[in-house]
Amino acid sequence: MTVVLLLVSSSINYNGVVKAIGYVRVSTEKQADSxxxxxAQQEKIRAxxxxxxxxxxxxxxxxxxxxxxxxxxxxxxxxxxxxxxxxDVVIIAKxxxxxxxxxxxxxxxxRFTRRGVSLVSVADALDTQSAAGRLVLNxxxxxxxxxxxxxxxxxxxxxxxxxxxxxxxxxxPFGYRVAGDGLxxxxxxxxxxxxxxxxxxxxxxxxxxxxxxxxxQRGFTTRRGTAWRxxxxxxVARAARTECSxxxxxxxxxxxxxxxxxx
Numbered sequence: 001m002t003v004v005l006l007l008v009s010s011s012i013n014y015n016g017v018v019k020a021i022g023y024v025r026v027s028t029e030k031q032a033d034s035x036x037x038x039x040a041q042q043e044k045i046r047a048x049x050x051x052x053x054x055x056x057x058x059x060x061x062x063x064x065x066x067x068x069x070x071x072x073x074x075x076x077x078x079x080x081x082x083x084x085x086x087x088d089v090v091i092i093a094k095x096x097x098x099x100x101x102x103x104x105x106x107x108x109x110x111r112f113t114r115r116g117v118s119l120v121s122v123a124d125a126l127d128t129q130s131a132a133g134r135l136v137l138n139x140x141x142x143x144x145x146x147x148x149x150x151x152x153x154x155x156x157x158x159x160x161x162x163x164x165x166x167x168x169x170x171x172x173p174f175g176y177r178v179a180g181d182g183l184x185x186x187x188x189x190x191x192x193x194x195x196x197x198x199x200x201x202x203x204x205x206x207x208x209x210x211x212x213x214x215x216x217q218r219g220f221t222t223r224r225g226t227a228w229r230x231x232x233x234x235x236v237a238r239a240a241r242t243e244c245s246x247x248x249x250x251x252x253x254x255x256x257x258x259x260x261x262x263x
Contacts, residue, residue, distance in 0.1 A: 018054040020089040020120075022046070023078055025062040025097045038063065041093035044122045048091050052120070056091070067100045070108070082115050094123040095140065102138075102145050109134065174239055194220060195236050202237045211237070 022045035026037045042059055049056040062074035070079075081087045090112065092098050098119075099105050109128060112119055119128040124140065127133045167183050175192050176185040194215070201211045208230040215228045222228060 018088045020054045021087045022059040022091045044093045045091045089118045091120045095121045198236045
């Protein structure tokens with residue numbers, strides 16, 4: 001993990017009026033509609049501007065926008081002001097309102113520094129006017145990213161263990177059904193038979209569209225009672241070439257089980 005340190009001193013001239021822009025963001029439409037989180041962030045930003053004795057000239061809002069990237073309408077507006085040197089300080093309620101990416105944070109700090117703009121985070125008590133503030137900021141974001149990655153690794157390990165034990169993980173894959181205990185998967189003979197037929201036709205050189213037509217002509221339908229489509233057949237053909245444990249990974253959230261119609 002790389003910690004990026006930006007130790008360039010701020011070029012803000014405090015002999016004149018210091019202009020600040022507040023930036024607030026919520027990630028879901030529900031939060032945006034309720035306005036609670038937005039209002040709380042705005043209140044903290046206004047209070048910080050008063051404490052620091054700087055003029056808050058505008059509040060930019062990104063409602064229902066993710067912090068996974070910087071491609072947001074409000075962020076675009078903010079960066080345009082920074083590049084135009086129309087702002088001295090950017091105030092945020094909390095660091096994750098700005099970004100959750102170490103890479104994006106490094107780019108933002110470098111961009112702010114080149115334009116003589118400082119970043120102030122209220123909840124984190126951080127101010128990038130000082131080298132110490134920038135150091136602590138980078139360390140916090142690095143630790144936060146490490147924590148998210150560690151959680152992701154633990155989740156993947158747990159799911160891999162459940163699959164190895166034959167337990168259900170996500171959508172029930174084609175060729176299997178949930179056992180009586182509601183946890184494990186067991187073979188579904190009818191689906192396995194169809195998978196075998198699909199595999200045999202595929203091995204014989206039939207195209208996916210031809211196999212699809214054959215299934216429909218033979219009276220097979222999906223679990224929903226609809227005709228087979230070649231996309232579903234492609235997934236079944238792929239499953240026919242895998243071991244049982246690989247099939248537990250699931251093939252498609254919309255893949256249906258075939259049901260024989262008529263004699």
